[in-house]
Amino acid sequence: MHELSVIASLFDTLLEQAKAHKARAITMVKLEVGALSGVVPELLESAFEMYKAGTIAEKAKLVIDRRPFQVRCRTCGTVETREDFVFACPPCGSTDLEIVSGTELILEKIEAETDDPGDT
Amino acid sequence: MPKKDILVLQDLLLSNAQAAAAIRAELEGRGILAVNIMSSPGAGKTSLLERIAERTAGSLKIAVIEGDIETERDTERIRAKGVPAWQITTGGACHLEAKMVGKVLPSVPPETEILFIENVGNLVCPAGYDLGERLRIVLLSAPEGDDKPKKYPKAFTTAQTLVLTKADLFPHLPFDPAKAKAEALELNPKLDVFITSAVTGEGLDELIAHLRRKREEIQPHA
Numbered sequence: 001m002h003e004l005s006v007i008a009s010l011f012d013t014l015l016e017q018a019k020a021h022k023a024r025a026i027t028m029v030k031l032e033v034g035a036l037s038g039v040v041p042e043l044l045e046s047a048f049e050m051y052k053a054g055t056i057a058e059k060a061k062l063v064i065d066r067r068p069f070q071v072r073c074r075t076c077g078t079v080e081t082r083e084d085f086v087f088a089c090p091p092c093g094s095t096d097l098e099i100v101s102g103t104e105l106i107l108e109k110i111e112a113e114t115d116d117p118g119d120t
Numbered sequence: 121m122p123k124k125d126i127l128v129l130q131d132l133l134l135s136n137a138q139a140a141a142a143i144r145a146e147l148e149g150r151g152i153l154a155v156n157i158m159s160s161p162g163a164g165k166t167s168l169l170e171r172i173a174e175r176t177a178g179s180l181k182i183a184v185i186e187g188d189i190e191t192e193r194d195t196e197r198i199r200a201k202g203v204p205a206w207q208i209t210t211g212g213a214c215h216l217e218a219k220m221v222g223k224v225l226p227s228v229p230p231e232t233e234i235l236f237i238e239n240v241g242n243l244v245c246p247a248g249y250d251l252g253e254r255l256r257i258v259l260l261s262a263p264e265g266d267d268k269p270k271k272y273p274k275a276f277t278t279a280q281t282l283v284l285t286k287a288d289l290f291p292h293l294p295f296d297p298a299k300a301k302a303e304a305l306e307l308n309p310k311l312d313v314f315i316t317s318a319v320t321g322e323g324l325d326e327l328i329a330h331l332r333r334k335r336e337e338i339q340p341h342a
Contacts, residue, residue, distance in 0.1 A: 106130065107130050
């Protein structure tokens with residue numbers, strides 16, 4: 001249950017970005033959230049709604065791209081994609097697995113209203 | 121009003137990661153091994169530190185940062201062993217963050233060899249936050265049950281050392297240490313596993329020897 005502190009950290013970045021790009025309002029925020037990132041997307045959404053009031057992102061929509069958990073077996077090379085945790089390689093049973101994706105917790109992009117539509 | 125897309129691609133926990141990197145660089149430069157200890161509440165983190173303090177008194181310089189939601193109780197227990205200790209009370213937050221630890225660093229005596237950071241008792245959230253430690257230890261106590269590693273995978277996949285605590289209770293509980301160990305190793309085959317009891321002293325010498333080895337791996341620099 002540390003989603004609120006993740007959102008607080010997100011807003012620090014949003015304010016910096018808004019300033020750097022002379023944004024008047026942030027209208028959309030897109031995150032990549034891995035299945036094994038340790039946060040729950042629904043709780044991130046609640047925290048975002050709570051936090052955005054009175055900020056430059058007051059009217060922003062939060063979009064969450066959920067990334068599945070993917071591992072590569074170091075024994076047989078199989079790549080396995082799941083929504084939940086994988087404990088052993090399905091074909092060979094090896095537990096020597098390398099995490100390929102699913103731990104992301106990334107601010108991918110922001111959509112903003114600005115007087116200065118120049119560079120992006 | 122025109123709209124534009126701003127591509128950011130930044131880790132949401134970047135500010136924590138940066139603070140943690142600075143702590144790691146500073147502590148390793150000073151030759152200090154930082155150890156982040158995580159577990160459920162009541163798994164025996166503070167008791168383990170008390171026993172380590174007693175057994176290493178005079179031979180190893182340790183210091184302890186205590187993280188709790190409220191009270192200075194744990195810090196008082198550690199100080200009673202003659203070990204420098206600082207309390208971080210998070211006032212409700214479920215985990216420590218690197219910036220909280222960073223504020224304590226100037227107080228850590230230069231002769232310190234191992235700095236233990238006892239995280240807030242919680243097997244979930246602390247696992248997501250790098251505190252700048254070199255070694256992460258997760259504790260699992262017998263009363264919690266041997267089925268916990270797969271229920272809380274992140275704590276066990278991000279740790280390098282597992283300590284099964286309260287071994288004196290094994291005969292009284294349906295806790296199978298071999299099963300707990302096997303399940304944790306399935307998640308993380310590289311885990312070093314120790315079995316301890318803060319009551320009988322079982323396994324403490326082995327764990328302390330492990331900590332000394334980890335401390336010796338650090339090459340202090342200017």
